[in-house]
Amino acid sequence: MSAYFDTKNDHLISKLSDILGKESVITEESEREFYSIDVYSKDKICAAVVRPINKELLKKAIPYVAKSGYSIIVRGGGMSYTKGYVPTKEDTIIFDVSLLNQIIEINETDMYITVESGVTWKEIYEKLKPTGLRLPFFGTFSGIRATVGGGLSQGALFMGTARYGQAADILLSMEILLPDGTIIKTGQSAFKNSKPFYRTYGPDLNGLFIHDGGSLGIKTQATFRLISAPKETDYLTFLFPDVSSACLSLSQVAKSGAAEEAYVFDPVSTRKNLSTLNIKEELKTIASVAKNQSSIKKGIFDATKLVLSGRDFVKEDMYSLHIVCAGRSSSSVRDDIKLIREICGKNKAEEIPNSIPKAVRSNPFKPLNGVIGSDGDRWVALNAKVPHSHSNKIINEADKILEKYKAEMNGLGVTVSRLFIAIGTHAFSYEPVFHWHDSWLPIHRKIPEENYINKIKEPKANTKATELVEQLRREMVQLFADLGASSNQIGKTYLYSEMLNPNTLGLLKSIKKYVDPDSQLNPGVIGLN
Numbered sequence: 419m420s421a422y423f424d425t426k427n428d429h430l431i432s433k434l435s436d437i438l439g440k441e442s443v444i445t446e447e448s449e450r451e452f453y454s455i456d457v458y459s460k461d462k463i464c465a466a467v468v469r470p471i472n473k474e475l476l477k478k479a480i481p482y483v484a485k486s487g488y489s490i491i492v493r494g495g496g497m498s499y500t501k502g503y504v505p506t507k508e509d510t511i512i513f514d515v516s517l518l519n520q521i522i523e524i525n526e527t528d529m530y531i532t533v534e535s536g537v538t539w540k541e542i543y544e545k546l547k548p549t550g551l552r553l554p555f556f557g558t559f560s561g562i563r564a565t566v567g568g569g570l571s572q573g574a575l576f577m578g579t580a581r582y583g584q585a586a587d588i589l590l591s592m593e594i595l596l597p598d599g600t601i602i603k604t605g606q607s608a609f610k611n612s613k614p615f616y617r618t619y620g621p622d623l624n625g626l627f628i629h630d631g632g633s634l635g636i637k638t639q640a641t642f643r644l645i646s647a648p649k650e651t652d653y654l655t656f657l658f659p660d661v662s663s664a665c666l667s668l669s670q671v672a673k674s675g676a677a678e679e680a681y682v683f684d685p686v687s688t689r690k691n692l693s694t695l696n697i698k699e700e701l702k703t704i705a706s707v708a709k710n711q712s713s714i715k716k717g718i719f720d721a722t723k724l725v726l727s728g729r730d731f732v733k734e735d736m737y738s739l740h741i742v743c744a745g746r747s748s749s750s751v752r753d754d755i756k757l758i759r760e761i762c763g764k765n766k767a768e769e770i771p772n773s774i775p776k777a778v779r780s781n782p783f784k785p786l787n788g789v790i791g792s793d794g795d796r797w798v799a800l801n802a803k804v805p806h807s808h809s810n811k812i813i814n815e816a817d818k819i820l821e822k823y824k825a826e827m828n829g830l831g832v833t834v835s836r837l838f839i840a841i842g843t844h845a846f847s848y849e850p851v852f853h854w855h856d857s858w859l860p861i862h863r864k865i866p867e868e869n870y871i872n873k874i875k876e877p878k879a880n881t882k883a884t885e886l887v888e889q890l891r892r893e894m895v896q897l898f899a900d901l902g903a904s905s906n907q908i909g910k911t912y913l914y915s916e917m918l919n920p921n922t923l924g925l926l927k928s929i930k931k932y933v934d935p936d937s938q939l940n941p942g943v944i945g946l947n
Contacts, residue, residue, distance in 0.1 A: 430488065431466050434482070437478050437479050443468050444466060449467060453514065455861060456498050457862075459499070460859065461501070462504075462505045468514070473638050476595065477599060480599065487509070489510040490513065492632045493512050493515070494568030495516065495560060495563035497560040497786070499799065501909045501910040506942050526644075528613060528615050529644040530641050536566075538566075539553075539566070539577075552648075555582045555587065558574050558577070563786060570585055570628055570640060572629070572906060575841060580671070580672055580678055580679050580681075580742075583842045586629065588642045589617065589642060590614055591607040592639065593638045594638070597939060604626075605619075605623070614641040634930060649746055650751045653776045654740075654759070654772055655770050655773070655775060657738055657767065657768045659766055663737075663765045664738075665813065665838055666765055668846070675843055680839075681740055682738065683740065683835075686833065686834070687835035738774070739767070741775060743755055785870075786865050789865045795855050797854075799837075799849055800891060800911075801905050802903035805844070809838075809848070813848060819890065830880070830882055830883040831855055835853065850894060854886075854887055855878075856881070863876075895913060899916070916945060
């Protein structure tokens with residue numbers, strides 16, 4: 419850094435310390451590095467990290483940073499892997515909003531919940547449990563850390579997604595902070611004398627700030643609609659001899675509307691997920707299975723099946739479809755289960771013990787030990803959303819890329835697993851996950867529990883493997899663009915602006931110019947600036 423930069427930086431940090439308190443401004447190098455790196459990549463290290471303890475302090479600090487000319491990046495749980503919050507220049511201030519974690523209102527009469535943007539999906543889930551209510555979509559695999567603000571910026575999905583879609587689909591209103599301190603409200607909360615109970619009175623301004631990667635405004639709070647928590651839940655798992663029959667069943671189950679979650683693991687993915695389990699966790703799962711059933715007798719029976727099924731039911735080269743059904747009554751769930759069995763039975767399915775979906779749902783927000791593999795391997799995912807009619811095409815075309823690099827992957831120890839997810843009735847998600855051994859990033863050492871990470875030896879540096887993974891990612895991303903796919907967690911990875919209709923892109927750039935005239939909000943994300 420230059421002497422000028424150091425002086426400018428010191429002045430800004432001093433002022434931020436005055437506004438927020440010294441304890442809320444982090445300048446220690448290792449901490450700045452941790453906050454500047456995601457699960458996969460690194461670039462520049464930010465000048466400072468600030469952690470405001472409430473919205474009022476955030477609203478004071480943001481305009482001051484904007485006037486200084488520094489870039490502003492807002493970070494939530496920090497569990498993404500597409501450079502969504504990785505700085506591209508040193509004169510950047512990262513705002514960690516995880517302390518903005520107040521649940522502002524649970525309105526049981528009008529069926530909505532309003533929370534600050536730093537609240538996690540787990541915190542919402544636990545707070546709603548005693549009320550008998552739930553979010554329709556209710557969280558991600560990383561929901562113990564992943565925040566509402568990050569989920570709306572990046573495109574959170576998984577729990578409840580087969581029936582209810584993504585976080586964006588259950589949103590009613592937001593409060594957005596612009597760099598100059600202006601507050602924008604969306605949905606019904608934008609109107610005088612109104613509650614945030616409805617999304618669209620006039621143009622839907624919520625949509626403008628969803629999946630923007632934090633490039634159009636800073637989310638400070640959000641309101642979501644609620645549902646009554648299902649009274650009954652049941653699970654299914656099927657094996658298929660090939661990916662085509664498994665994914666055909668996934669699409670047909672999705673279109674039937676009978677499942678809350680439906681996803682396919684390939685054999686590699688199944689083994690990877692099971693490898694992180696341990697006896698202590700399995701015992702906790704058994705207790706949860708028994709407790710979460712409306713009938714204690716049924717809970718004990720299901721828990722016993724979970725123990726007896728063990729980890730050895732997946733046959734070599736078999737694809738597994740995992741399903742969660744939930745409803746108001748046991749009869750309605752039985753009807754859904756029956757329909758799904760009929761669908762899968764026509765597609766060469768073999769039903770097996772439902773250990774995986776049951777274990778996932780029994781404790782949906784587990785510690786994030788899986789951020790590093792049980793063998794010390796790193797991983798990084800991609801995703802592409804396509805119509806059901808294009809599912810075979812994207813799988814086959816992606817396989818061609820993998821086949822082209824097969825020898826290099828084998829030589830450098832790079833493997834791939836695949837996850838396929840149903841999103842509502844209308845979308846099929848293809849998610850390749852690359853695994854390889856290389857030295858760890860700070861997040862790999864800091865996030866897992868000590869009793870997990872201390873048993874694993876960090877691999878030696880293996881830059882050639884990482885370079886190959888990056889090449890595979892680039893070719894996959896280009897394929898997704900060529901097929902007209904959508905992706906969440908756009909960050910600085912997917913070809914969003916490059917593939918957008920020019921007139922639409924022009925409108926988006928005009929909006930960006932209006933809300934962020936000096937392009938200080940997360941520059942480079944979603945291809946802007």
